[in-house]
Amino acid sequence: MSHFLFDDITVVNPLNNETTEVLRNAYVAVRDAKIVYVGREREAALAALEHPLAGYVEPIEIIPGRHRLLAPALANAHNHMAMTLMRNRRDDANLHDWLYKQIFPIEAQLTAEQVRLGTLAAALEMIRGGVGVSADMYFFNEAGISALLEAGLKANVALSVNPRLTDAETASFEIDEAQRQMERIADFGRGRIVPSLMIHSVYLFPGPLYAALSRLGTELNIGAQMHFNETMREVEECLDKYGCRPVEFAERHGLFERPMVAAHCIHMSESELKILAKHGVHAVHNPSSNCKLASGMADVRSWLAHGINAALGTDGAASNNSLDMFREMRQAAFIARLATGEADALSSATIFAMATRNGWRALGFPNSGQISVGAAADLMVLNTDRPETTPLGDLPAALIFSMDRGAVTDLMVDGEFLYRKGEPTTIDAEKLGYEVRAAAASLIGD
Template sequence: MNLDLLIKNVDIITMDDQNSVIHNGFIGVSDRKICFAGEKLPENTGFKKEIDGKGGLAMPGLVNAHSHSAMTLMRNYADDIALESWLFDNIFPIEAKLTDRDVYWGTMLGIAEMLKSGVTAFADMYMFMDEVARAVTETGIKANLCKSPVQFFEGGELKRLDKSQGTVDYYNRYHNSAEGRIKVFVEIHSTYMFNEQTLRNAALLARQLNTGIHIHLLETTAEVESSKKDYGMTSIEICEKTGVLDVPVLAAHCVHMTDSDLEIMRRKGCSIAHNPSSNLKLGSGIARVPEMIGMGINVCLGTDGAASNNNLNMFEEINLAALLHKGVAMNPQLMKADTVLKMGTYNGARAIGFDDTGKISEGMKADIILIDTDKPHFYPKNNPLSTAVYSAQASDVDTVIIDGNIIMQNRVFTGIDEEKIKYEVHSLSKRLLVR
């Protein structure tokens, strides 16, 4: 057997159906895929490149299932404010100044931050999405990118202009591009930014393109009231009525769900991206995640944008998701380590259209991270699953591999100029963040 890459001397969290852990094992990679993962190296194995894991921990790359990566440009700018004021009085005015160049560098910064914290794939919803696709293509990460078929404002007024052709063009240009590293969904920002007709149009467009929809749903109580006023029903119910839920749906937040809403989402096979840090920071509430999981809904994890988090650290989201719901329910047996880790890996990969990643097993794409566990907060080394959820930090990620390509090793990027990214972002922020 001839390999492109051999990884040795690592404990391996496979995230397979048995949540297996392989101690002091080997991972073989060839043609962008995992050939084997086990305790023994197959006989007559040759390799082009070798990585010594040095007793560390290997696991599938993390998946950030909801982000607005270029919002790194607004990090630490508008904090401790209710969501509506945060968005309409602070964020929208800055976004009105953004250029395509701003979004490119903001996205590059977000991708660099995510890669350094072990994220190998993310879902993004923003503006100037051609620049986001450009950044994804250049950096080697995987992404689900979405494009809105509606332009909301013209001349400062809300008009909801039809831009469906732009979404079609974007899909045709980028879906499965970058050697399959980019997937494209249709964006529906929210039911309160769309209306019944534009929801129907977006749902029809997604069906015609044979793709999914990425949407914010029921993030705040204000949205609950808005939906009652505008539609006479919940946001989930109007989405069902207009056909939005008839395609694969990635729904962010879903904090204020009725029992009926939950049942609709289960029946329709929707995925829900839980964003615990953002929901807590904005005072939006706490989603009914244990109930969702108990119903069999595919629940994954996201960071939201760095303007409301204020980082893109998925290890932080994994840890918080594990702790938060235990405390709220006063039940330490909720949200066990393997459940939450699956939310941050395989569940997220499924939700954003990458069914061939999120596990370390034969035939899956080689999206792997190596964690340096030779640090005080990892000793004594007991349960690797607990280690990843309760002890690991973003800064512990040593190596990132995507499609078998080494993107970062020894915390140094192989093809990304980190210093240039920081310089460019620092320079352009001086124009954007003047109040």
């Protein structure tokens, strides 16, 4: 594995929700997939790259830092990756009509190979946009994981579970099958895949399933991904059916006993926010998808006020219709200001933290999303020598309001470049484009 020196570069590092550290004329050294030096002394950076075996030094690749920013790779904390195959389909429906009349019928026809290709297409799009880790909540998990490992991305993959899991006998079978899936992930995941359970929502499965899923998560010692309070219809139906709101229902069934990534969280009550905070649930804001499906506007400030870890995600490409986290950051800023009438509703520092360190933490990679000694080398390089960032002005505001994914020149994950000088290194983009178009045509019929 090569050693790397980011040479005389500007470092943009999210310290917390309120503070972004900017270190100019800096040197960052990467050795064996870890950051081993951050500072302003070039000789110290080079010394940190010396191999621990006396007398032997690995080759060092120098990455020039002129007109460049070095930032943590972005984290897409809610996604359905293979839905790239359904992009730009039925763009004028609310969530329930869109799901039940358009998406679910298409998904019933999916094959493992189509999921592999759709996942690989999502990975390529995100790599080009500086994303180093993504949630994935979908089917044919092994096909999806195969694509992720081919691309080199890290991911939190929600294992799909049979919705007929309603009694002890089937629960035992599903536990055994999920355990086998996890063992296979451990065999070839190389630490880049964090498994979780896919618990879609409170409205999709029969009631007895949820307690069984809680037991399954405990048995496997893994967390879960779930949609919460995405629409008022979801909340009202839960009240009618179970006599409580969705977050209250989940707590009653023990779904927060293991780590939970909760997507959307739009129509929240005060009591539900307190429940999320009490259990350390990670909440994911999906502003573009929420707008496109007319679901509502999440009050992210209330999440933060309750001490909830707030992350950012695109949702799937069928409901966005992009996996561009730069666009998502800007959308989050605009929506917060529009909803509150306050220009400082969500600061640039907060949004940048949501898209980086908070998202990595939510997805189970707490040693990523920051630029510090000992952290994983999950990094992106941004070109500031472009008309839209000249002059650069304030950071991180420039990342939120001026930059787009076209600024990304390089993406490093675990000390390996997945994107170098504007070109993907792990995926044949031309070949994949042909295969994805063919897969989408066979699935949808045009």
